[in-house]
Amino acid sequence: MLQNYIRIAWRNILKNRFYSILNITGLATGIAFTILIAAYVWSELQVNKRVKNVDNHYIIESKWKDPNMGYEFATVGMLSKALKEQYPTLVKNYYRWDGITTNVSLGEKAFRESVQIGDSTFLSMYGFKVLSGNAATALADPFSVVISDKIALKYFGKTDVTGKVLTMENFGGSKHDFMITAVISYNGDNSVSHMLEDDANGFYLPLESASFFGRRIEFWDNPFIVSMVELQDGVTPQQLDKPIASLLKTHSTQQIAADMHPHLAPLKTFHLEKFNGVVKRMLYTLSVIVLFILLMAVVNFVNMSVSRSSSRLKEIGVRKVLGGLKKQLIWQFLTESTILILFATLLAFVVYLLVSPAFGQVLGKDLPRLNAFPLYFMAFPFLIIIVTGLVAGLYPAFVLSSMQSVDSLKGKLKTAKENVVLRKSLVAFQFFTAAVVLISAFIITHQVQLFFSKDLGYNKEFMISAQVPRDWTPAGVNRMEGIRAQLASIPEVKEVTLSYEVPDGNNSQGINVYHASADSTTAITSYLLSSDEHYATTYGIPMSEGKFFTDPGMKVDSSKVVINEKLAKALGWEHPADAIGQLVRMDLARTPFTIAGVTKDFHFSSMAQAIQPIFFTHIKNSNIYRFFSFKLQSKDIPGSIAALQRKWSELLPGAPFEYKFMDERLSRVYKTEIQLQKAAYTATILSIIIVLLGVTGMISLSVQKRTKEIGIRKVLGASVSGIVTLFAKEFMLIILIAGLLACPVAYMLMQKWLDNYAYHINITAEPFVVTLLALAGVTAVLIVTQTIKTALSNPVKSLRSE
Known part of the structure; x- marks a missing residue:
């Protein structure tokens, strides 16, 4: 049967x-x-x-009294080790790492790479597959390195490379060979190899190599170390609250103990919950759309x-x-x-x-x-x-x-009366859904365009930046300043600046700034940025008052600082001019600084948060730097980059010229939003396709069922346009009803999404009007194309259709 x-x-x-x-x-x-x-x-x-035993793994995150005071995903360097040593019944194991970028070379090959300097427990805690080498001894030597299989293929074209040597450069410009002692495979994405970066780190160095790079990891006053622990079976994170508080009070500085409050975040859900759950929100949004x-x-x-x-x-x-x-x-x-x-x-x-x-x-x-x-x-x-x-x-x-x-x-x-109400309701639901998706796509697109607009407080057009070799000494800074001047002299480059940060939200740290005549209890937490005197002119950051340290070419006084309008107002100066010449202190320095200038406010980080106070110090004050930023001539960008690369190779031999446009750096800041925008585009296209397929079928069926009616109307004098309008009115009414229902729903959904951003567009009538007109227009075209043939046909044939 x-x-x-x-x-x-x-x-x-x-x-x-x-x-x-x-x-x-x-x-x-x-x-x-x-x-x-x-x-x-x-x-x-x-x-x-x-990850092996993932239910027992946690990351020690830190909540600060002011979020700008420290990193959320880091804590003091000695905390996890002390927890393991003093509370072994609670903590089974620990892993700490400090992330750096450095030049890695193999003969003529040279790349700028992300590197983790950390404990040897890395290979035993997480269950990564060791393709070659001995996991127990791989990180025993100070100048050993464990690499991923992708890195092995990148440099050697094969994974069996144990015993091979790679050369790495420290921040003083010295180079040293590191022997590959193991090659690993991740067996899936994880937050151990790449906590915050898009791409996984591929180099893992032993803790003993920290001195070569000038890093301080095993200290109670360094709150910038990523720390992870594995708890004993049956132990809950809450059981570590008192031990953590006790250790900080006993060993750490008074300020850190008072302002930093570590807590354990599950590794299993860390990827979804980081950055206020932005990944989780995106997954929910995509799930609703689909x-x-x-x-x-x-x-x-x-x-x-x-x-x-x-x-x-x-x-x-x-x-x-x-x-x-x-x-x-x-x-x-x-x-x-x-x-x-x-x-x-x-x-x-x-x-x-x-x-x-x-x-x-x-x-x-x-x-x-x-x-x-x-x-x-x-x-x-x-x-x-x-x-x-x-x-x-x-x-x-x-x-x-x-x-x-x-x-x-x-x-x-x-x-059943052919269940007209049911069929029309189903069609209306399709138009309703398509309208909501299309309106949402319009609004998401406008918000993403705002992220990349020219109104960021600085000019990102024709801006590229590249990391440079580091020699963090006064001599190293002087050398880089000389190279900066030579790079700025080529015709294809308008301006060059040397700095520790570029406007991508990754500042070195937060500091407390207060009046020189006051005490630290009145301090304002601020971003600390380090740059030379060319930063404002290169990035096109307007000055509100004063100078950006000094006039270009003049001798720099390292006791001068620059602040933004936000910090000036926070310190009590309503008019930026009142701040010029005033003395301020910060908690990392003993001597006061003189304010040389006040910049207009600009977006240094994501628009999800309000513009923060910013405190610029000159690179000669700290002798640290990471980036050259270039303002290129706008006539021939590929030619300008080629000329710049030739000059770079001449001045910095052996250093890879790996540049990024400012738009590319912003794309990393707004990666989730851009993914959502692309998914919304795809959903819009598919929803319109489904609607059009449904409308095509419905119109065709309606024409087929009403063929005799069309013949009678033509015999009685009805025009072609009148017959087409007869069918159009039915669907236009459905679109109107669906649109009236969709508009408030889309508005509420998008307004709630926009509320996640401190700076966002205002929802106007444009997306709603354009969406409804687009749906009506496309539907009208379908109606005309399918009804015109029947409307033009001989009415005798229509009357004989049955």
């Missing part, structure tokens, strides 16, 4: 190819997008899941199935007259809808295989292959097939099969 149901279903599908293709395509589009987003969400949820898209596709399928079912009344009547049972008719309709959904699901998996690499690039993450998913994922397509098949087949299966045979043979559907 089942074979007979399938045979008849296949004949009906072939007989109505057009509608079958529309139905399968629309549903396959929704299912494919659902699988793509589900794959992305699942892969994000798998971060850290493959749910609406899938519902649109299912609704489209159901609507088409319900609409097509009424055309089969005579078939039902004939089968009942010939002895067909009600349950046989029910099984027939359910079988047909299930077969269509099965085809759609199979097509969706084919689409996933074809587009997942490109979609992964859009979201900035490699999507897993189908065989990488757990077995329980197989329930998802079966659930869609069964549920959608039942929903789509219920109406024709139970309602139409229950009709009297005489009514069926006459093609009458008096009781």
Whole structure:
């Protein structure tokens, strides 16, 4: 019997190819997008899941009285070690690391790389796979290095490289060879190898190498060390609160003990919760979007199935007259809808295989292959097939099969009235969803454009920056200043500055600033930025009053500082001019500083937070630097970069010229928002496709059912435009109702999203008007193209259509 149901279903599908293709395509589009987003969400949820004993692993985060005073993801260097040594019944193991960037070279190959200097427990705590080398002794020698398999392939083209040597440079300009003692593989994304960076660190040095790089790790007064602990089985994070407080009070400085409050954050959820849960919010948002898209596709399928079912009344009547049972008719309709959904699901998996690499690039993450998913994922397509098949087949299966045979043979559907209200409601839901998604995409795009606008308080156009070799001594600073002058002299470069920071939100640390005549209890927490006197002119930061340290070319007084308007007002000077010449202190220096200038406020970090107070010191005050920033001539950017690279190679031989445009650095700051924008674009395109497929099918069915009516109207004198308008009014009313419902929903959703940013756009009427006009315009085109042929045809043919 089942074979007979399938045979008849296949004949009906072939007989109505057009509608079958529309139905399968629309549903396959929704299912494919659902699988793509589900794959992305699942892969994000798998971060850290493959770490050994992950339920017992924690990161020691720090809450400060003022968030600008220190790093959230770091604590004092000795804390985790002391916890392990003094509370072994609570803490099983620990790992600390200090992150640096340095030049790594192999012969002529040289790259700027991220490096972790940390404890030897790294290899035993987290269960990373050791491809070659001895994990127990790999980090025993001060000049040993463990690398990842990707780094091994990058430098050597193979992974069996134990015993090979790489050369690294410290901040004094000295170089030393480091022997590769092990090669590891991560076995999945994790927050140990890349806590905050997009790309994983690939170099792991022993703690004993810290002195070569001038790093201070095992100290109670250094609050900038990433610290991780593994708790004993059954121990809760709350059990460490008192031991942590006791250790800080006993060993740390009074200020750190008073202002810093460490707590344990689970490693298992760290990736989702960091940066105020921005990743989790994005996953929720994408999940809601994909749910609406899938519902649109299912609704489209159901609507088409319900609409097509009424055309089969005579078939039902004939089968009942010939002895067909009600349950046989029910099984027939359910079988047909299930077969269509099965085809759609199979097509969706084919689409996933074809587009997942490109979609992964859009979201900035490699999507897993189908065989990488757990077995329980197989329930998802079966659930869609069964549920959608039942929903789509219920109406024709139970309602139409229950009709009297005489009514069926006459093609009458008096009781259900062809369920016009149901069909129109389903179409309205599709337009509603498409409108919400399209409006949201408009607003997200405008907000992302604001992130990259020219109104950042500085000029990012034609700006590139590159890290430089470090010699953090007075002689090293003088040398780099001389190189800066030579680089600035080439015609392709307008201006160059040497600094420790670029405007990407990564400042060295927060400091307390207060009046020289007051005490530290009145201090204002501020960003500390270190640069030369060319920083403001290179980045186009306007001065409100005074000078940026001094006039270019004049001798610099390292006791001079520059502040922004935000800090000036926080210190009590309403007018920036009042701050010039005033003496201030900061908690890291004994002598006071003189304010030489006040800059206009500018966005140094993300627009998710308000502009912060900024305190500039000259690089000669601390003798630290990291970046050359270049303002290029705008005529020929590739030519300017090529000329700059030649000059760089001449002045800094052996140092890689790895530059980034300012837009690229901002893209890293707003990575999640950009991913959401791209996903919204994709969802918008798919929702419009599904809507158009549904509208196409509905219009075609409506025209087909009203062919005789169109003929009568033409005989009675109706014009072509009047007939087209007849169909248009029906759908335009649906769009209007859907739009009126969608606009307030989209407004509330987007306003809540924008509230996460201290600086955001104002929602105007433009996205709502453009969206509704676009949907109406596209629908009108479809209506005209499908009705014009029938409206122009000979009315005699229309009257003979039955």
